[in-house]
Amino acid sequence: MTKRIVLANPRGFCAGVDRAIQTVDTILRTAGPRADGLPPVYVRRQIVHNKHVVEQLAGRGAVFVEELNEIPDAAAEAGIPVVFSAHGVSPAVQREADARGLSIVDATCPLVGKVHREVLRFVREGYEIVYIGHNGHDEAVGVVGESPEHVHLIEHAADVDRLDFSESTKLVLLSQTTLSVDETADVIAALQRRFPWIELPPSSDICYATSNRQEAVKLVAQQADCMVIVGSANSSNSVRLMEVANEALGACGEAHRVDDAAEMDPAWFAGVSTVGVSSGASVPDELVAGVVERLQELGFTEVSTVETIQENMHFVLPKALRSV
Numbered sequence: 001m002t003k004r005i006v007l008a009n010p011r012g013f014c015a016g017v018d019r020a021i022q023t024v025d026t027i028l029r030t031a032g033p034r035a036d037g038l039p040p041v042y043v044r045r046q047i048v049h050n051k052h053v054v055e056q057l058a059g060r061g062a063v064f065v066e067e068l069n070e071i072p073d074a075a076a077e078a079g080i081p082v083v084f085s086a087h088g089v090s091p092a093v094q095r096e097a098d099a100r101g102l103s104i105v106d107a108t109c110p111l112v113g114k115v116h117r118e119v120l121r122f123v124r125e126g127y128e129i130v131y132i133g134h135n136g137h138d139e140a141v142g143v144v145g146e147s148p149e150h151v152h153l154i155e156h157a158a159d160v161d162r163l164d165f166s167e168s169t170k171l172v173l174l175s176q177t178t179l180s181v182d183e184t185a186d187v188i189a190a191l192q193r194r195f196p197w198i199e200l201p202p203s204s205d206i207c208y209a210t211s212n213r214q215e216a217v218k219l220v221a222q223q224a225d226c227m228v229i230v231g232s233a234n235s236s237n238s239v240r241l242m243e244v245a246n247e248a249l250g251a252c253g254e255a256h257r258v259d260d261a262a263e264m265d266p267a268w269f270a271g272v273s274t275v276g277v278s279s280g281a282s283v284p285d286e287l288v289a290g291v292v293e294r295l296q297e298l299g300f301t302e303v304s305t306v307e308t309i310q311e312n313m314h315f316v317l318p319k320a321l322r323s324v
């Protein structure tokens with residue numbers, strides 16, 4: 001029996017990740033040599049949640065920091081660009097950057113920026129906001145930071161019980177862009193049971209890339225008895241993709257998340273005839289190619305693709321770089 005690999009499409013880079021990486025790449029390519037020992041660019045937090053991408057950019061000279069206070073004053077004085085990652089920042093971080101005179105290039109994904117603007121609009125209109133997101137995730141921290149007193153973060157349906165609003169409170173629901181569509185539907189149902197007057201945003205905050213990748217994984221799982229999802233452990237959409245794959249496989253098999261082919265355990269594939277493969281929105285396709293190659297070495301020689309939709313989303317570079 002021929003053992004098969006089924007690739008999910010769409011998979012890998014989304015428009016927001018591509019733009020964020022291009023932002024740092026453009027600065028690195030155009031930076032002249034420096035005699036002062038300062039790097040060509042600082043990046044606050046991981047530009048996207050993928051360790052290979054970060055290591056590659058760091059290898060070319062980008063310096064990654066957790067907080068702006070790690071950036072020396074000399075860098076601010078010299079105008080070294082500081083890039084905000086695709087996940088966005090809270091206004092407190094922006095204020096700190098302004099106060100220090102840092103030269104900011106904001107690579108926040110426009111679809112994350114949209115949720116920030118929704119928070120500001122609904123707060124202006126007197127709403128309390130229930131925000132479904134992952135506590136501590138960079139994106140959630142940035143969004144909640146827009147108005148911590150009016151944004152109430154919950155993660156799961158069980159968290160709805162600890163919310164308490166009277167019927168006279170204007171309530172609206174917003175969410176992180178990289179959640180599981182199905183799990184979020186359960187949380188929304190729980191919210192609507194408890195607060196029937198809660199309003200939904202004009203369009204879902206879960207982004208096109210997240211939902212497209214989850215749909216494709218579900219279809220692939222119908223043909224597979226094991227799945228490999230490429231993506232880092234701190235990548236929300238990659239972890240959600242693995243959960244969606246596991247759910248879709250059910251009793252037929254198991255899904256595994258790996259950063260790269262080196263993390264694959266041959267024991268996962270004993271008795272397996274078809275392995276489904278996909279990757280999160282922050283994952284370069286060469287890492288998927290490595291996984292496919294390793295599977296081929298393990299005897300999975302036939303490769304096919306399940307495509308659900310062709311993506312053509314593209315975001316222009318941040319304003320500060322458009323003339324570069």
Ligand code: SF4
Pocket residue numbers: 014015016017086109110111112177178207208209210237281
């Ligand atoms: S996953 Fe969605 S929201 Fe996040 S960077 Fe990609 S396009 Fe933007």
